[in-house]
Amino acid sequence: MKNYCLELSGDYACFTRPEMKVERVSYDVMTPSAARACFESILWKPAVRWHVRKIEVLKPIRWINLRRNEVASVVSMRNVETAMKTGKGDLGLYIEDDRQQRAGLFLRDVAYRVYADLEFLRERDPSANPVKYQEMFERRARKGQCVNQPYLGCREFAAAFRLVSDPASEQAAITETRDLGFMLHDLDFSNPADPLPRFFRAQIENGAVTVPDWNSGEVRR
Template structure:
């Protein structure tokens, strides 16, 4: 097992609460699944997985309300299957006909320190764990990624920096609060299941090793 730390910042973020059906409303801080996605954006292989164990909040929690245009419809699966079978079909979506204006409550000027363990899930990783550790470290130091990391929504790009010595960095936000129930992660498969936990921030730190996860 190898641990890594990333400092992640962004101008805006939205970690959408699933109970909000129409308008986008963000959780107060980044969710563990969104944190994991940042690590996976730098390095993902079938032989490894990332387990986030601690989130440090570095900046005060600030909000911004934004009204923006969104597309209300999505491409039809049936039309896509027809086009694949017949070689032609109607796949277009006309934004002017499907546009909706929605409000969103987002976070702004966010900064986090994310701590995660690199764990093997296959014999290949067990045989040569140093390979994946070195690949991730090299990519993170150079700012390279498989795809652009984002903060909840793809339009909210994240900047990242590999932290060699977290103890030498600036302290976390000096604030303690109960964050309520928060999405921890989703178990994917034939029947995807979301998992939640009671999140608590103590002196700016969310310790996920103590999280009691439930469905």
Template sequence: MKTYCLEVSGDFACFTRPEMKVERVSYDVMTPSSARAIFESILWKPVIRWHIDQIEVLKPIRWVSIRRNEVGAVISVRNAQEAMNKGAGCLGLNIEDERQQRAGLFLRDVTYRIHAHFELQPNAGENNTPAKFLDMFERRVEKGQCVNQPYLGCREFACNFRLVDSVQAQSNSVAETRDLGWMLYDMDYSDATDPQPRFFRAALENGILRVPAWNSHEVKG
């Protein structure tokens, strides 16, 4: 299967660590799930699934602390169900009542090269061929088209993207090697009623984060 490379960049990024309950703290490097979301923002179809092969870090890892206003509540599921049954109801939230000010430790001035490929799902059908989606993706990315604006972890951190034709002709990744610890790989939706997070032991080697296959023994539930 053909592998594509996207170069993405932005002023800020936050790939939130799930173990941080109150304040947002980013992983040192983009997570595979965030990288997958960028490819899906350009081309998403229910019969294909993107797989991230590796992530290159092109700029030194730098941090910034920002205090932001956030909404500290969500609309009640029970209220939503009652409104659906009655055909009317108030589902709004008063921002002034639910506003919370929280600090976050984010990444700043980031640039990555993401290498990924997709595979067809078993229910793809005869009319859905790899060539069809390869052509569709190339056409969309060359025109800068996307389903939704790609972002770096949080929706307010929009990013620029471009297709890299020849990686050899591009700048090298940062010369940094470090153990990144356990990192969120993605959510496992095999049980739709109870999705579970899956993790892998991440390591940066000369600026490159190599991502194991989804069904690899390196990915833990």
């Protein structure tokens, strides 16, 4: 494995608490699953797996209440399958007929420094050299290239990113220390048809959240 560090920032963020059924309420700090998604947006391959190890908070935790228009439904998979078979179909969603307003408690003016290990899965690409994937990620991250734009919890909250080569020379994290309660670690896709969330007890210590290993006893269903 090789460790990398990304700085992620944006005007708004929402790392939604799954226990909130209707309104969107964010965790205080970026979740490991959201951080993993940012690394994957720069480089995802079947032979690569990302493990988030630490999340540093670079700006004070600030909140904002917003009410947004959202579309209440998604396009039916049955309609998509029919359109693929017949070559035609109505796949549109009419916003005026399907609009709903939701209140949300979001984070604002956020910045994080995220550390993650790139694991090479040799069984998925036996002839490859792990250096190939490492260089691919480094090249993309330095040039600001990505497969899709990284985002901070919700796709409309785009994240600016920067590869950090020497974290020790960067600005210090905030000095806050407190218990954050149980936080979503990631989804368990052992059963792809019914992925299950797994949680850990998050602590922010001098602005940093240490993320336990997926297989450790600290991660629970």
